[in-house]
Amino acid sequence: MADNILDRFKDGSDEEKVIDTTKKIKVGIIGTGWIAEAHVANYLRCPDVEIVAAAELIPGKAEKFCKVNGIDGIRLYPDHKAMIDAEELDAVSVCTYNRTHAECTIYALEHGVNVLLEKPMCVTLEEAVAICRAEKKSGKILSIGFQPRFDENMKMVKKIVESGELGDIYYIQTGGGRRRGIPTPYGTSFIEDKTAGIGALADIGCYSLDMVLNAVGYPKPLTVSGYTSAFFGKDPVTFPGHPEYADVFGVDDFAAAFVRLEGGIILDFRISWAMNLDTPGDTIILGTKAGLRIPSTECWNGSIGGPLKIYRTIAGSDVETVVPERSNKEDNFYSKIRLFVDAVKEGGCAPVPSSQIIYNQAIIDGISRSAKCGREVTVEIPEI
């Protein structure tokens, strides 16, 4: 049987955009840690961007960072406020740990500066609401750093759902994660409550949620029954060479939830930084006409563990359609930066808007609250 349903997902023309270098935007970096390197490397690829300043709480860290990353000589500040007060910036990248996402973003927006905010959006729903209100008041662009969105296979997932081939979506299973992979490459900022606030649930869980919620049009979450645990993070054996990390481990290393979304969709979610299993399963999207399987691997880079598969029954026969894997024309991190810069220059829409990601944060917040109180909670999002 000819698999002509694949014709429905063909690309249109992909014209390369000419960058107008007569207008350059001035950018400041807040937080000079691990992810800031990717921001700097990709801003440096934009001929219409000047990185003019950076802010960092830890004395001496920004100096070393700038030398290594090819931006030696820019102006440096001890925190985000000092930089935003002193500079005439068009935009900042908020590359700080989760706990300071909200305060840095709100301060920048209140001072008329556009923001590219790293994921997860923040720690609590309350913070997300405050961020969205500051954004609305400022009229500036706020985009959240979900680079997998720009991956060709992730775009295909959305195209397939939007094509209507799956029919009405009623059940989604998503998540993923690692057997052992608690991120401590440069210290403990991902695992301490005072810096990270949430663990695997927000760090990689936010990507799994975004993959499916973006595909189905970001329906509003209504109720959440969630669970979190930290059996591995609290065990010194998990950190060879750094058993003391277990003492400061203050977040989750595994989370699971059952979420009801508007439109009658059920979301079944689980995510892991560490567990006694290779994978907690593929992502599946079940519709009334067909089902889609997304073999999941790493959550953060948009990669998939094999080709997407569509399952249908035609004239009584079970049919499976393999969607060939697609390669990216551009690096996802570059697309994240480039599309943000374009939006700032052209006054367009944010590439990854807060109006969607607030629902992602609301689910994460609901899982944390439900896990604490041990029962289902309702999700209420105040008017922005």
Ligand SMILES: NC(=O)c1ccc[n+]([C@@H]2O[C@H](COP(=O)([O-])OP(=O)(O)OC[C@H]3O[C@@H](n4cnc5c(N)ncnc54)[C@H](O)[C@@H]3O)[C@@H](O)[C@H]2O)c1
């Ligand atoms: N998009 C991705 O693929 C990706 C990958 C890694 C990390 N991240 C996200 O990026 C964020 C940072 O992660 P990281 O690994 O770079 O963390 P990190 O701890 O290595 O760096 C964060 C830095 O921010 C600084 N900082 C905190 N508050 C500040 C403030 N108010 N002013 C100035 N500096 C401040 C800290 O001192 C620290 O040096 C996290 O939220 C993480 O989830 C995203």
